[in-house]
Amino acid sequence: MNWTFDLLLWYDNAKRTLPWRETGDPYCIWLSEIMLQQTRVDQGMPYYQRFTERFPDVYQLADAQEQEVLKYWEGLGYYSRARNLHKAAKLLAAMDKFPSTAAEWQKLPGVGRYTSGAVASIAFHERIPAVDGNVFRVISRLFAITSDISKPATLKLFERLLLDVMPSERPGDFNQALMELGATICAPRQPDCTTCPIVQYCEAGKSGNWSLYPVKLAKVKSKQLNLAFMKVEHQGKQLWRKRPEGGIWAGLWEPYGVEAEELIDVEFVEKAIFETFKIPKEKASIEPLAPSVTHVLTHRKFIVSFWGPVFLSTFVLPDGYQWIEPEQVANLPKSRLIMNVTAAFLQS
Ligand code: SF4
Numbered sequence: 001m002n003w004t005f006d007l008l009l010w011y012d013n014a015k016r017t018l019p020w021r022e023t024g025d026p027y028c029i030w031l032s033e034i035m036l037q038q039t040r041v042d043q044g045m046p047y048y049q050r051f052t053e054r055f056p057d058v059y060q061l062a063d064a065q066e067q068e069v070l071k072y073w074e075g076l077g078y079y080s081r082a083r084n085l086h087k088a089a090k091l092l093a094a095m096d097k098f099p100s101t102a103a104e105w106q107k108l109p110g111v112g113r114y115t116s117g118a119v120a121s122i123a124f125h126e127r128i129p130a131v132d133g134n135v136f137r138v139i140s141r142l143f144a145i146t147s148d149i150s151k152p153a154t155l156k157l158f159e160r161l162l163l164d165v166m167p168s169e170r171p172g173d174f175n176q177a178l179m180e181l182g183a184t185i186c187a188p189r190q191p192d193c194t195t196c197p198i199v200q201y202c203e204a205g206k207s208g209n210w211s212l213y214p215v216k217l218a219k220v221k222s223k224q225l226n227l228a229f230m231k232v233e234h235q236g237k238q239l240w241r242k243r244p245e246g247g248i249w250a251g252l253w254e255p256y257g258v259e260a261e262e263l264i265d266v267e268f269v270e271k272a273i274f275e276t277f278k279i280p281k282e283k284a285s286i287e288p289l290a291p292s293v294t295h296v297l298t299h300r301k302f303i304v305s306f307w308g309p310v311f312l313s314t315f316v317l318p319d320g321y322q323w324i325e326p327e328q329v330a331n332l333p334k335s336r337l338i339m340n341v342t343a344a345f346l347q348s
Contacts, residue, residue, distance in 0.1 A: 003142070003201040004165050004174065010197035011177035016041070016184070019048065021176070026098040026123040027058045033118045034081050034110065037132075038298075041183070047076055061086065062093035070251050070333035077297070077336060079252060084110025100124040113155070122172035129162035130175045131155060134182025140214035141186065144203035150218035186210075224301045228264045229257040229341060230273070231289060231308030234315065237323035240332065244320065248300075253332035255341075256321060269307045277315045286310065295337045306341055 015021070018041065020032035031051065036044045051072050055061040061069070066086055073082035088108040092098060099105050101124070105116035117130035129135075136149045139158055147154040166174050185192050193205040204210040232239040232255070239256040243249045258264070258272045269286050273279065289306040296302075324332070329342060 003198045004167060006197050006201075007177045007181065008167070008170060008173060011173060011180055014184075015176070015180055019052075024123060026119060028052065029123045030115070030119045031085070033115050034085050035076065037081065037115075038078055039076060044076070047073070058089050058092045061089040066251060067333055071331070074333050075336045075339060079249060079335070081110060083251060098123070101126055102128045118175060121175050125172060127163070127166055127168055127171040129159045129166065130179075131158050131162070132179060134186070135162075135175075135178045136214045137188065138178055138182045138186045141191070141204035141210050142198065142202045144209070144213065146213075146215050148217045149214045150216050220299045222299050222301050224303065225259055225261065226264045227257055227259050227302050227304045228269055228272070229255045229304070229306050230269065230286075230310060231306075232256045232277075232310045232312060234312045234323060237325055238329065239321050240324045240329070241321040249335045251333070252335050252338070254334065254338050256318070263303075264305055273310055276318055277310070277312055279312065279315070290341065293340075302337070304337065304341075
C-alpha cells in the first residue's frame with residue numbers, strides 16, 4: 001500500500017459526479033478545464049451546461065461569432081479565456097483530430113502547462129502531471145515542502161515528484177484525484193485531516209502544521225483605479241462602447257465612462273462631460289445614480305461610481321462609442337461589474 005493507491009481508492013468512491021467526468025470527449029474536458037480556472041465548480045456548472053447546449057462540439061464553437069461566445073461567458077470573468085477558447089476552437093476544427101499530447105495542446109492559444117497536462121492525461125491518458133493550486137497545496141503539505149511555489153523552479157520540482165509516483169495505467173484519474181482532494185478535503189484554511197484518505201502519509205496532517213504550506217513568498221501589489229460610468233442619452237438611446245482588443249474586458253460592452261488615478265467626484269465628472277461633449281457644465285446636471293462600489297479582480301481594485309443622466313442634443317461622439325437602444329443593452333456581452341450596474345442604469 002502507498003499513498004497513491006489510497007488516493008485513487010478514495011477517488012473511486014468519493015469523487016463528485018460532474019458532466020465532464022462522464023465523457024471521454026476531449027472538447028468537453030478541455031472546455032471544463034478552461035472554464036473552471038479561477039472558478040468554483042458550483043459557480044461554473046451552469047455556465048458549462050449552457051455553453052455545451054449551445055456549442056456541443058468544437059465545430060459549433062469555431063463557427064460562432066466571438067460576441068456570442070462572450071455572451072455565453074458573461075459573468076464568469078477572465079474573458080481572455082473565452083476569446084482564446086474560441087481562437088483555439090477554430091484551429092482545432094481545421095485539424096483531422098484532436099491533439100493527443102500535452103506538447104501539442106500547448107501550441108493552442110490559452111493552453112498552458114496545467115491545462116495541457118490535464119487534457120492530455122484525462123482525455124488521452126498521457127502520463128503527465130497537471131499542477132494547479134489544489135495540487136500545490138496537497139503535495140506541499142503531504143511532503144512538508146518549503147520551496148516557494150511562486151518560483152518556476154518549484155513547479156518543475158513538483159512535476160518531477162509527481163511523475164515519479166504517477167501510476168501509468170490511470171494518469172488522468174491520479175491528477176483528478178489530487179485536484180479533488182484539494183477541492184473537497186485539503187482546503188486552504190480548514191483541511192479536514194481526520195477524513196483525509198492519505199493522512200497517515202502526510203507530514204503536515206500528522207503534525208497539524210498544515211497552515212505552513214504551501215509557501216508562497218512573492219506577493220503582487222494590487223493596483224487601485226477609479227472608474228466612473230455615466231448614463232448619457234440622446235433621443236432615448238444610450239452611449240455604449242465595445243472595449244478595445246488587448247486590454248482588460250476586451251470585446252465586452254460598457255456605458256460611457258472615464259478612469260482616473262485620483263478620486264472621482266462630481267466636479268471631475270462635470271469636467272469630463274464638458275470636455276468630451278462640449279456642453280456647458282450647468283447643463284450636465286450630474287448626480288450619482290447609485291452608491292459607489294468596490295470591484296476587486298486579481299491584482300486590481302476598482303472604485304466605481306455611476307453618474308447621470310446626461311441628455312445630449314448636440315454633441316461630439318467620442319471615439320469608439322455608439323448609440324444603443326435601451327432594449328438592446330441586455331443582448332450585449334458585459335463584465336459582471338457592468339451587468340450589476342445595467343439594471344440600475346436602465347431604470348434610472
Ligand atoms: S492530511 Fe490534512 S493536510 Fe494532509 S493532505 Fe490530507 S487534508 Fe491535506
